[in-house]
Amino acid sequence: MKRLLLILLALWCTTSAFAQGEASNWYFGFGAGLQFNQATGTVTPVNDGQLTTNEGCASISSSTGELLFYTDGTTVFNRNHQVMDNGTGLFGNSSSTQSAIIVPKPNDINIYYIFTVDTGFPAGSIDSGLNYSEVDITLDGGLGSVTVKNFNLLARCSEKISAVLKDCVDNSVWVVTLASQNGDLNTFDTYHAFQVTDTGVNSTSVKSTFPINISDRRGYLKLSPDGLKMACANMDGTFGTGLLDDVVYLYDFDSQTGIVSNQQTLSISTNSPSPYGLEFSPNNRFLYVHASNNYTAQDASFNDPASHASTLAQFDLEAADIQASEYIVDERQLYRGGLQLGPDGRIYRALSATYNQGIPFLGVINNPNEQGAACNYNHTAIDLFPNLSSQGLPPFDQTLFNLEIDIIQNGQSTTNLDLCDGETYTLISEDIPGATYTWLRDEVVLPETDFDLVVDETGHYELIIDPNTGDCFVEGQAFVTVHDVPVANTPGDLLICDTDNDGFFSFDFVETTAEILDTQDPALFAITYY
Known part of the structure; x- marks a missing residue:
């Protein structure tokens, strides 16, 4: 097991300490939004978003989780939910599957690139292709301004776009x-990989061409968090029938060169086989696909929710036969929708009844690293009311969701650790020969340099491991809270009469529990009666 862990550790990398903060705020659908609090592990719906988008959207926050700006691919809104200076007229489209993705300029905390992909719908409309715009967040009093707009990279392209870290040397991104x-x-x-470095966007792409002929732009493109796999949802089927080339293409991706290779084909076995949403599990083992029966505006029943059906499927990428590993997680009357990993390690599912009719919920795959039913899907996990989910969720640089190590190791999927006063706990990581261990408490470097650390004080603990092999740093964190030792206050006497003389008594300890706890938080302290 130790050898396996060392191999995995070499693959884990992030661009900066706990950069998942960049994905802390999501805006999507019809006025909908989510806020992820990494310290508490909570996810809170928010109502201040300005988007009205059927599909594409993108958001970005600072590395510490403060909202910077968001967009539907055409209009950019600043952190105050106002249209950003020079923030209109971008060449994305709210009807494009992945209308936009926002990539920070490597090694520059003030510059961001908004990559946009247009749509070819309706037929005959002009497709503006792949473009990027540049945002300087220091301008307009720190609210940001679009300084470069619609720099063209490809005249025509699909509605698909994804991003992942190239390496940890210069932090460049594909x-x-x-x-x-x-x-x-x-x-x-042809898949085009454009490299983003600290000198800007390289307009010459790395090309990988395959014997495919895709004419339908729709469907997601996703890279895995470790940058080793890529999946492409192809909805190139006959409208309303689910026939003809409704497949997911699965590839290997070389994050050093940008080359895509080893094409495999996966299909959905249900009557809603047209793939749209895609996402990889945080451990990169499972691929999730959200497919539909592909009724479109050309069908008379397009606006009837009863005409639509969808499937949520899981594939095990470590199986000898990946297609045979298909597990149907959920199947119901529903329109298509995107899938997106969150900073909490869960996968969120966009829900829509029809193209124009949203739903006030998000589905959530709570344990996406687990196989089959153990992935624990909850269809109405997030209540967005009065706002609505539609088909899209904001994509991010997938590296943000690459696994951090668990330094608490108590069998719970949380970074929170509660201790009582006087209690100690050992935070621990894998012992990697030759590695350098740096521990911090509240951003202050501690003198300890081993792979474990005994803690007995409240604080935000971070571990940064340099393997000293040229590989990326490995990181973990724990939010430790030390509480006062609980006090059991003496309650008043309970007098119970056996009024029916049957020898049995019924006690209600609700009021007694409150007396015993007094001012102590019942969410933190439990009482057991004997």
Whole structure:
């Protein structure tokens, strides 16, 4: 087991300490939003969003979790939910599957790139292709301004886009989309990987061409958090029938070169087989697919929720036969929708009744690293009312969701640790030969340099491991709270009469519990009666 862990550790990397903060605020659908609090592990719906988008959206926050800006691919809103200076007229589209993705400029905390992909719908409309715009967050009093707008990279492309870290040396990022070889046709067979470095966006892509001929732009493209796999949802089927090329293409991705290889084909076995949403589990083992029966505006029953059906499926990428590993997580009357990993390690599912009719909930896969039913899907996990989910959720640089190590190791999927005064606990990681261990409490470096640390004080503890092999740093964290030792206050006497003389007595300890706890928080302290 130790050897296996060392292999995994070499693959874990992040761009900065706990950079998942960049994905702390989501805005999507019809006025909907979520706020992730990494310290408490809570997810809170918010009502201040300004988006009205059927599909595409993107959000970005600071590394510490403060909202910076968000967009539907055409209009950019600042942290005050106002239109950003020069923030209109971007060449995305709210009807594009992944209308936009926001990538911070490597090694520059003030510059962000908004990559946009247009839509070809309705038929005959002009497709603006792949473009990027630049935001300087220091301008307009810190609210940001769009300083470069709609720099064209490809004249035509699909509605698909994803991003992942290239390496931890210069923190450069790959942005990948699907288009034709020269980016000038409306049928697609080539993946273009554009490198974003601290000098800007390289407009010359790394191309990977395959014997495919995709004419339908719709569906998600996702890279795995470790940057080793890529999946492409292809809805290139006959409208309303689910026939003809409704498949997911699965690939290997070389994060050092940007080359895509080893195409495999996966299909959904139900009557709603047209793949749309995609997401990888945090441990990179499972691929989740949200598919539909693909009724569109060309169908008379397009606006009837009863005409739509969807499937949520799981595939085990470590199985000898990946297709045979298909597990149907959920199947019901529902329109298509996106899937997105959250900073809490859960996968969120966008829900929509029809193209134009949203739903006031998000579904959640609570344990996406687990196989089959153990993944624990909750269809109405997040209540968004009065706002609505539609088909899209904001994509991010997938590296943000690469696994952090668990330094608490108490069998609970949380970074919170509660102790009583006088109690100690040992935070621990894998002992990697030759590695350097740096422990911090409340951002102050501690003198301890071993792979474990005994704690007995309240604080935010961080561990940063440098393998000293050229690989990325490994990180873990724990929010430790030390509480006063509980006091059992003496309650008043309870007098019970056996009024029916049957020898049995019924006691209600509700009021007694409150007396015993007094001012102590019942959410933290429990009472057991004997």
